[in-house]
Amino acid sequence: MTAYQLDGMIKQPTRIQQKNTAAILEAALQVFSQHGFRGATLDQIADAAGLSKPNLLYYFPSKEAVHKTLLDGLLKTWLDPLRAMNPAGEPLAEIKSYVRRKLKLSRDFPRESRLFANEILQGAPRILDAISGDLKQLVDEKAAVIEAWIAQGRLARVPARHLLFSIWALTQHYADFDVQVRTILDKDHDPFAEAGDFLDVLFDRLLRAAPI
Amino acid sequence: MTAYQLDGMIKQPTRIQQKNTAAILEAALQVFSQHGFRGATLDQIADAAGLSKPNLLYYFPSKEAVHKTLLDGLLKTWLDPLRAMNPAGEPLAEIKSYVRRKLKLSRDFPRESRLFANEILQGAPRILDAISGDLKQLVDEKAAVIEAWIAQGRLARVPARHLLFSIWALTQHYADFDVQVRTILDKDHDPFAEAGDFLDVLFDRLLRAAPI
């Protein structure tokens, strides 16, 4: 019985198991997010985790299983900010608050952002189900909320789904293209702080309904 | 003497050499853009090019050389739209025209966009020089143009470099995250056509200087 197959077990994982599993996932996040699934190697991950390769494979049955565990854990975190958008709130404030939360995710979890970007770039072979399932459903729901706000004249007229795309694109760019952003900005800049201000202005101007 | 080492040669490459080199680069673009440098294999590339692996390595000395050739060719194309931004033109029209050209690149060359994205995601190990050289210089130059427009009151006040980031993020998103975009939009949508209209509105509202 390996640590990975915990479902239905009565025993709790030991402290060592928790520690090693966590170390593996931390190391795997680092390596997968930089090289993609196929470009990453178990040797790299095991090294970074301070374990031998067979020992890593004692905790997870395969490379695929490590990757899948990371992606599954990621998706919930990634959708939470959108889920928190409140239909009963003030429209413009809700959107801008969503943008801020999403940008904070990019700043605090850039490797998770790149892991996700890598997976989508490669055609989302291991996550397409989640995208066409949970994500699409949540987007449909929230797009309806935005369209209702627009119909009520409380938000400028924009295509709701493309508005969401623009939020994702703009916030994730600062994580995924971090190297490029920091190369172009000079050293004394704080990309994420500046992005926060800029995106606040951008979505304010885009979405503020024209006074009647 | 291989076809790759053409510098200084008197002989022109034969038709067969041209054809095979082109086939290799086309195949390599397909594979590298989907799997990244390390995830791509020469077997895949040779197969897609209709050549044997040793034959591929007759035209290029290494996997790295194929990749580098692609990146070098890409960078010029990628910077052209920004280069074409005319300091003497009407500011808002110039920016919106740049956005349109960049979006057209994403639509017509999505694999090139993903190749670039993959490289940046991985920390730009093979292209950092170009980014901190040519790209940074061009951005510095064009940022100055934008800042001058703003100082003259012909464009709303925005941080120039973040404006450029937002153009890149928004246009490239439709190429790089194509799978996700098409999964979320229903089948009868044309993502790039809709994006064109949306981005036109977005940058219009963001940049139109308030009437004095």
Place this chain on the structure above:
DNA sequence: GTCTATACTCTGATAGAC
């Protein structure tokens, strides 16, 4: 110029000692 054959290394995964 192109192919077959192959050298040599890396990679994911397993066996079995401790």
Place this chain on the structure above:
DNA sequence: GTCTATCAGAGTATAGAC
């Protein structure tokens, strides 16, 4: 639970026949 040893297959690259 962890290690050494090892396997089978895939990976980049080269040698040499034609």
